[in-house]
Amino acid sequence: MRETIRAKGPQSFACFMQQALYHPEHGYYSSGRCVIGRNGDYFTNVSVGSVFGQLLVAQFHEIWERLGRTNDFVIIEQGSHDGQFALDVLEFAQTRFPEFFDALRYQIIEPFPKLEQQQRQKLEAFGGKVTWPDSLQPFTGVHFSNELLDAMPVRLIRDGTEKLVGLDDDNFVFVERPQGTTASQPSGDNSAFNQAALELIDQIAANLQRGYVIAIDYGFLDEQFERDVQIRARHRNLDSPFDQIGCADITTSVHWRSIAERAQANRLRVAGFTDQHHFLTGIISRFESYDPRSVTDAKQRPGVPSVLGNSPKAKRELQTLLHPEMLGRAFQVLALEKNVDRETKPLSGFKFATESPSALRLTDPVS
Numbered sequence: 595m596r597e598t599i600r601a602k603g604p605q606s607f608a609c610f611m612q613q614a615l616y617h618p619e620h621g622y623y624s625s626g627r628c629v630i631g632r633n634g635d636y637f638t639n640v641s642v643g644s645v646f647g648q649l650l651v652a653q654f655h656e657i658w659e660r661l662g663r664t665n666d667f668v669i670i671e672q673g674s675h676d677g678q679f680a681l682d683v684l685e686f687a688q689t690r691f692p693e694f695f696d697a698l699r700y701q702i703i704e705p706f707p708k709l710e711q712q713q714r715q716k717l718e719a720f721g722g723k724v725t726w727p728d729s730l731q732p733f734t735g736v737h738f739s740n741e742l743l744d745a746m747p748v749r750l751i752r753d754g755t756e757k758l759v760g761l762d763d764d765n766f767v768f769v770e771r772p773q774g775t776t777a778s779q780p781s782g783d784n785s786a787f788n789q790a791a792l793e794l795i796d797q798i799a800a801n802l803q804r805g806y807v808i809a810i811d812y813g814f815l816d817e818q819f820e821r822d823v824q825i826r827a828r829h830r831n832l833d834s835p836f837d838q839i840g841c842a843d844i845t846t847s848v849h850w851r852s853i854a855e856r857a858q859a860n861r862l863r864v865a866g867f868t869d870q871h872h873f874l875t876g877i878i879s880r881f882e883s884y885d886p887r888s889v890t891d892a893k894q895r896p897g898v899p900s901v902l903g904n905s906p907k908a909k910r911e912l913q914t915l916l917h918p919e920m921l922g923r924a925f926q927v928l929a930l931e932k933n934v935d936r937e938t939k940p941l942s943g944f945k946f947a948t949e950s951p952s953a954l955r956l957t958d959p960v961s
């Protein structure tokens with residue numbers, strides 16, 4: 595990065611973030627240094643416990659039913675980290691939704707060999723059920739991600755001024771320039787500040803044949819959007835992205851409107867948008883609709899006991915995920931759909947949604 599800046603002048607923050615997180619050897623994620631959870635750098639929904647994955651199984655199961663219980667149903671996860679979410683989903687589906695389990699295949703899109711290795715180890719018991727394609731392939735089913743979009747490199751642009759990364763001696767520093775005046779981004783360049791996230795949406799949309807995209811992350815509709823980055827290591831916020839490079843996480847809030855607009859430009863429909871509290875509460879209500887009399891073996895009943903907090907541990911996990919002052923309001927959920935019959939009822943996760951798709955104020959080009 596220093597050599598590039600010396601040779602070509604200041605570079606966009608997106609270039610710096612790309613190197614700091616994804617440099618093949620030294621990147622925070624690609625090196626395998628990132629640890630999530632109590633003994634790591636930060637918590638995610640997945641690291642709270644297996645209840646999160648278990649609840650999502652009920653949502654995936656409903657999607658499978660909407661797609662006519664196809665036996666060619668694929669769950670694609672991107673940003674899988676150590677494979678814990680996949681494990682939670684597969685274990686729960688196997689014991690509580692066996693027919694669904696038989697019909698599904700699980701794919702993980704993982705660019706980093708060290709992480710793929712961790713995932714393969716963790717998911718050994720599920721042998722042929724899980725595959726690791728090199729890139730997204732055409733699929734019917736659901737594309738799922740938790741905190742993937744916030745890890746995509748961004749440019750720091752505000753009011754026509756861009757914060758670039760330059761050097762003061764050997765130290766990285768921010769330098770401000772009118773937008774679009776770096777050597778690598780010539781004047782007049784109009785690529786978006788979150789170009790990488792938008793391109794990811796293009797790729798997903800190009801490969802989704804029929805089904806849904808569910809993205810969970812923290813962010814804002816544009817009114818309250820903050821164009822800033824958060825840097826975290828060992829559960830502490832750092833002041834500068836130039837501290838502990840390659841050992842700290844760098845993220846930015848997701849700009850949901852631009853993601854939804856890009857999806858619509860790719861002929862996806864917004865199927866729902868809400869906060870995590872309302873999303874998970876809607877899914878929990880789905881468990882009430884399963885008729886326990888249809889299943890004689892209590893263990894085979896779709897999930898109710900462990901998910902609804904029968905054990906103190908599961909109760910605590912559920913509280914952390916749902917509580918408005920914990921993760922319940924910090925995270926939002928966007929669902930997109932393609933080539934599915936327009937149901938009058940929303941997916942269970944959006945049954946109690948506070949924001950209707952129209953809150954994104956998007957017109958619907960596909961209707």
Ligand SMILES: C[S@@+](CC[C@H](N)C(=O)[O-])C[C@H]1O[C@@H](n2cnc3c(N)ncnc32)[C@H](O)[C@@H]1O
Nearest residue numbers: 623638640672673674675703705740741742745
């Ligand atoms: C914040 S972590 C989230 C991990 C996990 N989903 C969780 O909730 O615990 C973001 C993950 O996205 C991964 N990632 C970044 N770009 C990616 C891409 N293009 N394809 C797949 N994974 C990617 C990173 O390697 C990292 O593991």
